[in-house]
Amino acid sequence: MKKNRNVGIIGVGQSVYSSHREEVNQPEMIHEAVAEALAHAGMTIDDIDCIVHGNMELFEMVHQPDCWHSLGIGSVGKETLRVTTGGTTGATICATADYLVASGLHDVVLAVGFEKLQEGHTTGGITNMADPLWARQLQTGALTGMTAAAVIEEFGEERAKKASMKYRIIMDKHAMKNKKAHRRLGLEFDQADDLMVNSPALVGELRMIHMCSQSDGACAVIFASEEKAKQFRKNPAWIKDHITVHREESFGCFGDEPFVLSHRYAAEKLFARNGIKNPRKEIDMFEMYDPSSWWGLDWLREFLLFDGDEHLKMVENDEITIDGDFPINPSGGVTASNPIGATALVRVAEAALQIMGEAGEHQVPKTVNQALASGFGGTLWTVLFLLTREAP
Amino acid sequence: MNTAKDDCFVVKGKLALPYQYFAGKTGSRFIISLRDEHKIRGLKCEKCGKVFVPPRSTCDICFENIADKWVDVANTGTVTGFTIIRYEEPHQPVKPPYVLGLVKLDGADTPIAHIVKGVALSKMAVGLKVKAVFAKKTTNSIMDIDHFQVVGDKPKFELGYSYEELEVGMSASFTKTISETDVYLFAGISGDFNPMHLNEEFAKLTPFGTRIAHGALPQSLIAPVLGMKLPGLGTVIPEITVKFRKPTYFGDTITAVGEVVEKIEKKKWVRMELRWTNQKDELVAEGSCLAIPPAAFLKK
Numbered sequence: 001m002k003k004n005r006n007v008g009i010i011g012v013g014q015s016v017y018s019s020h021r022e023e024v025n026q027p028e029m030i031h032e033a034v035a036e037a038l039a040h041a042g043m044t045i046d047d048i049d050c051i052v053h054g055n056m057e058l059f060e061m062v063h064q065p066d067c068w069h070s071l072g073i074g075s076v077g078k079e080t081l082r083v084t085t086g087g088t089t090g091a092t093i094c095a096t097a098d099y100l101v102a103s104g105l106h107d108v109v110l111a112v113g114f115e116k117l118q119e120g121h122t123t124g125g126i127t128n129m130a131d132p133l134w135a136r137q138l139q140t141g142a143l144t145g146m147t148a149a150a151v152i153e154e155f156g157e158e159r160a161k162k163a164s165m166k167y168r169i170i171m172d173k174h175a176m177k178n179k180k181a182h183r184r185l186g187l188e189f190d191q192a193d194d195l196m197v198n199s200p201a202l203v204g205e206l207r208m209i210h211m212c213s214q215s216d217g218a219c220a221v222i223f224a225s226e227e228k229a230k231q232f233r234k235n236p237a238w239i240k241d242h243i244t245v246h247r248e249e250s251f252g253c254f255g256d257e258p259f260v261l262s263h264r265y266a267a268e269k270l271f272a273r274n275g276i277k278n279p280r281k282e283i284d285m286f287e288m289y290d291p292s293s294w295w296g297l298d299w300l301r302e303f304l305l306f307d308g309d310e311h312l313k314m315v316e317n318d319e320i321t322i323d324g325d326f327p328i329n330p331s332g333g334v335t336a337s338n339p340i341g342a343t344a345l346v347r348v349a350e351a352a353l354q355i356m357g358e359a360g361e362h363q364v365p366k367t368v369n370q371a372l373a374s375g376f377g378g379t380l381w382t383v384l385f386l387l388t389r390e391a392p
Numbered sequence: 393m394n395t396a397k398d399d400c401f402v403v404k405g406k407l408a409l410p411y412q413y414f415a416g417k418t419g420s421r422f423i424i425s426l427r428d429e430h431k432i433r434g435l436k437c438e439k440c441g442k443v444f445v446p447p448r449s450t451c452d453i454c455f456e457n458i459a460d461k462w463v464d465v466a467n468t469g470t471v472t473g474f475t476i477i478r479y480e481e482p483h484q485p486v487k488p489p490y491v492l493g494l495v496k497l498d499g500a501d502t503p504i505a506h507i508v509k510g511v512a513l514s515k516m517a518v519g520l521k522v523k524a525v526f527a528k529k530t531t532n533s534i535m536d537i538d539h540f541q542v543v544g545d546k547p548k549f550e551l552g553y554s555y556e557e558l559e560v561g562m563s564a565s566f567t568k569t570i571s572e573t574d575v576y577l578f579a580g581i582s583g584d585f586n587p588m589h590l591n592e593e594f595a596k597l598t599p600f601g602t603r604i605a606h607g608a609l610p611q612s613l614i615a616p617v618l619g620m621k622l623p624g625l626g627t628v629i630p631e632i633t634v635k636f637r638k639p640t641y642f643g644d645t646i647t648a649v650g651e652v653v654e655k656i657e658k659k660k661w662v663r664m665e666l667r668w669t670n671q672k673d674e675l676v677a678e679g680s681c682l683a684i685p686p687a688a689f690l691k692k
Contacts, residue, residue: 020414021414022414022416023414023416023417024414024416024417024449025413025414025415025416025418025419026413026414027448027449027450028416028418028449028450028459029416031449031450031457035457044455045455058409060411060413061409061410061411062411070452071448071449071450071452072449072450074450074452074455076452076453116414118412118414119411119412119413119414120409120410120411120412121408121409121410121411124407124408124409124410125409128407132403132405133401133403136405216414
């Protein structure tokens with residue numbers, strides 16, 4: 001990707017994530033994140049030129065919420081765009097903010113993602129995505145057991161289930177370090193054998209414990225041109241590159257033919273054009289949109305372009321823990337907190353905080369020079385961000 | 393291009409999207425005040441001084457957190473905008489036609505949308521004073537205010553037709569039976585104790601052979617027509633002419649009719665034809681008058 005000028009992240013704010021934020025309405029909850037992002041960047045709302053707002057369509061059964069959210073966002077008198085691309089929305093907001101600043105249209109752009117999943121009916125909204133003639137009556141919403149079945153088939157039941165549970169417990173241990181995370185269960189590794197059998201089954205071997213939460217929450221991230229970024233912060237997290245790969249609306253459109261997952265396709269392209277030959281070594285941490293621990297486990301292979309069982313070994317050998325060699329989701333990830341319209345934005349925000357060294361209790365102990373952040377949505381869609389500590 | 397639709401399916405669908413909305417502390421407190429105290433409260437931004445009703449936790453102009461700056465506002469206010477809903481559909485709160493208004497409550501700086509009642513649709517206007525009417529049953533929503541009722545500026549009297557409203561051909565009438573009592577009272581009012589009206593034996597000597605009413609008595613029955621019906625309250629009659637055609641006997645039922653026959657644009661007056669008939673449809677009297685209708689501005 002050719003860039004007109006560099007863009008840096010200079011402020012991050014997040015609301016508390018919880019199953020029910022009944023004490024605040026939507027604009028009030030968003031305001032928490034916006035106020036924190038402005039304070040983090042050392043700015044006031046007057047320093048913001050433009051706002052990009054996004055969340056899922058239909059999830060709260062509201063139309064054009066960006067209009068009445070102006071009360072919490074501070075978009076009065078400012079150019080405001082609403083972006084909605086399903087689960088990838090949060091990352092698409094980042095891409096939009098990056099385009100707006102990189103192009104020179106605006107110097108400082110505030111990206112805001114939110115969701116209040118308890119206010120709506122997620123599966124109702126998601127089902128509406130499917131083609132009305134061919135698929136809508138057959139949709140089951142966001143849950144699928146396909147990946148669990150595939151991993152079990154490839155690596156055997158015991159190894160697959162153990163790796164998936166270990167991934168899940170590592171994520172919970174990370175969430176325990178993040179006070180804003182929604183689900184902080186305090187799981188221990190010796191509970192794995194019990195949970196993988198006794199947690200309520202959802203679809204196939206996808207169990208409740210593997211699956212992401214339904215959260216209320218908002219995230220705000222401030223993007224600035226290089227000149228402005230340096231004015232407000234000595235350690236911005238720079239947007240090196242990002243790629244969006246969206247594909248057809250039906251999982252089964254290729255039948256049983258093997259096909260390249262959008263994650264792998266996105267990673268291959270992104271790494272190639274940025275000269276990354278060994279992502280496992282060259283990238284310091286990864287905030288992955290991992291809607292379940294089966295997907296988190298399986299997608300690690302896709303993103304890092306592995307072919308064998310290297311991804312399983314990474315989990316088995318504790319490489320993905322916060323103090324491991326390749327930390328995944330020090331924030332706790334999506335299985336801990338999932339306010340969907342914000343979820344992919346949180347990935348970018350958390351990766352930026354890790355680069356800045358300002359993630360607090362869940363800061364990884366090493367210097368993060370290069371980080372990945374992914375968004376996921378639709379029927380396997382990917383937005384993949386590459387962030388750096390040095391200006392590109 | 394072939395646009396024939398034969399054998400093309402239309403997939404019928406229906407989405408059920410149940411939802412709830414978390415009102416939050418601020419919105420909930422507003423509703424609780426409405427529900428429990430019938431009090432309307434707003435939030436004040438101390439930086440710009442604006443009072444927001446409905447309340448908002450953040451002043452969107454100053455971007456200040458104002459969530460604890462509650463102030464009372466009045467239950468009365470002014471209409472700052474409105475529209476009249478005339479089509480019907482299932483989501484509406486009441487049956488059309490109805491007025492949806494923006495009401496800026498006294499003490500608030502922002503208007504609240506609600507139903508406005510108590511005014512003819514044609515008289516609905518920006519600037520009308522309204523008062524909140526609270527719902528009998530709570531729904532824990534903004535519908536705890538049932539509607540806003542128009543108050544204050546309503547005219548005390550229903551004035552008659554203005555010049556602009558009057559049209560050639562409009563008519564009105566008044567009917568009354570003339571009794572002996574009416575005649576005797578009229579004799580007292582006018583001082584006309586002429587025996588042809590009061591003394592049957594004397595009346596037998598007159599061409600009428602019996603007592604008749606004073607000519608001005610049936611004539612006066614046009615007064616309630618002109619002054620109270622057409623044009624109606626507020627009318628002035630500068631000229632009236634009458635020709636008497638038949639006597640009015642005791643017990644006759646007289647109908648006085650006035651009809652607009654000409655609009656005099658220059659003066660904004662109307663000319664009216666007047667007719668009096670009895671129960672046998674006989675013409676008792678006829679004439680005409682000039683009428684100065686109530687001025688249009690009086691009616692606002």
